[in-house]
Amino acid sequence: MSEPTRRADTEPDATRPRTSTRDPEILRRALRSWLRARTGVEGLDISDVEIPQSNGMSSETLLFDARSPRGQSTGAEPEIQRCVVRLAPAADAMPIFPEYRMRDQFEVMALVGARTAVPVPRTLWYEADPAVLGAEFFVMERVEGQVPPDILPYTFGDNWLARAGAADRRRLQESTVATLARIHALPATAEELAFLGDLSADGDTALRAHVDGWRAYYTWAHGERPIPVLEKMFGWLDTHWPAAVDAPVLSWGDARIGNILYRDFTPAAVLDWEMAGIAPREADLGWLVFLHRFFQDIAEFFGLPGLPGFLAFADVAAHYAALTGYRPRDLEFYEAYAALRQGVVMGRVNQRRVRFGEQEAPADPDGLVNHAATLEHMLDGSHWG
Ligand SMILES: Nc1ncnc2c1ncn2[C@@H]1O[C@H](COP(=O)(O)OP(=O)(O)O)[C@@H](O)[C@H]1O
Ligand SMILES: [Mg+2]
Structure with a gap:
């Protein structure tokens, strides 16, 4: 699995697992x-x-x-x-x-x-x-290219992506969506992908298996000290479950622009496959969009404009549909699912920071999730206006 994004308010190496005592x-x-x-x-x-x-x-x-x-x-x-x-x-x-x-x-x-x-x-x-x-x-x-930075987040302004013009950023957005579409179209049999999950399952079963995997990860990471907002989100998924789910595909997993090396605003290398699995197409699309939203919210929290209009879900879904003929659906569900997954990971990252004395344990366990407020707004529906 994979790859948390780091907090914006820390030193670059403060949260990084420091195993490199190696000479x-x-x-x-x-x-x-x-x-x-x-x-x-x-x-x-x-x-x-x-x-x-x-x-x-x-x-x-x-x-x-x-x-x-x-x-x-x-x-x-x-x-x-x-x-x-x-x-x-x-x-x-x-x-x-x-x-x-x-x-x-x-x-x-x-x-x-x-x-x-x-x-x-x-x-x-x-x-x-x-x-x-x-x-x-x-x-x-090793591939040459540039990655949109997590620290400081690319939404903070002083980096190649933020300095680029809107047309170049659009090019990056569209080439990234095209890359996801190609990953999802991998010609491989269920047998060949069995090490990642069951490609032959129907959509609903595949989505349930994917969510169950994340619930198991939640339990491993937070079972001893539950995080109420995340548990409520798992409940929300159950009550907002899509009526129809298309057949699953190979899912890259950590499908965010911070895991792509770009050259000329076009992917030169897709990195970080540790969250790869079998899931509906919308799982990657939701993650792509939400992980940008996460960095956009941090920028706005600091009073910065960020990159408004970049990676909007409706645009991403429309471009994906134009390329593939498949119209992504239940976007709110998949954005919420991505926000929940990011919450489970961030909860673990912050717990780790507490363990290593880099942060105090919050009195309220929801405080371990940086974007708990966003999750609350998803729960009460106001996130989507
Ligand atoms: N094949 C590669 N070629 C060039 N740089 C790479 C390559 N793989 C990783 N990197 C560099 O290492 C960073 C972290 O890689 P990534 O696969 O995203 O690992 P992590 O799991 O730590 O997020 C990338 O942002 C990039 O700078
Ligand atoms: Mg990475």
Whole structure:
């Protein structure tokens, strides 16, 4: 699963799981001998290992270049592979999610990369043995591009996306929706995707399984200290359940612009597949829209204009319909569902901050959810006017 967005009012690293007590030189040597064994290239060397300025916080990301001496005898340049390591967090660092399914992430990326025009980083190697780097990991190719920042949020103004003109932002919005449409059209059988869920289930059953998965995550994260506003939202989902649900598709999961590397306002790499699953199309669309709304609300809270009109659900749904012929429905339900999921994750992130002394435990457990007020407005209907 995946990937909380971080609070705007904290230092960049304050909320990030800090498992990197690892010495970079030790890391470099461990990676180098592993990669020599894995590739069979004895003289292979690797650069210093860097930790990127990064969005998200659920897994650890490391960057390095592998340099293979191949071609030396012929005088050719050494081959260089720019690499990114995605590493599961250490179990003792109070991870945000109960499991990280690195192998599933690796496989779904490989499948999408092989069968669609969606740009995903080429997957290189997967390692199950935690002895190598301290946790399960995989390596993918490093792609150049720009990510809309979480810190400070892109809605705060001083960044490439906010400085862009409305036409470029529109281009980014539409190319992002087109990317979701392509992910949802992955040609794969139910058997091939069985590791993520049941693609052959009818829409209603698939949606129920998805919501049940999130309820189980809620119980794992908050069962001992319930968060009333989230429990009310689960109840709201039951009473506002869609009458008709279309057949499920591959769902990217953490479908937000902060998980895409863009070049020229068009996706160059779709990252972060840890929340991938099987769900109705609207699950990703709702997440795309709500995660923007979340950052827009933070900007407005600080008296900033943000990016009004960007990623409005009606526009996103209309563009999706124009591209696919499928008209997304029950948008309020799926926006509420995204807000609830984000609440479960943020509740865990903030609980973790309390545990590490970065924040005081709020007297009211709803205080663990940054956007509790938005959820209340969804519950009383005023969110949608
Ligand atoms: N394949 C890649 N190529 C280039 N940069 C990457 C790649 N994968 C991750 N990154 C960098 O690491 C950051 C975090 O990656 P992401 O997959 O979103 O992980 P997290 O689970 O921590 O959110 C990205 O915002 C990007 O800057
Ligand atoms: Mg991310």
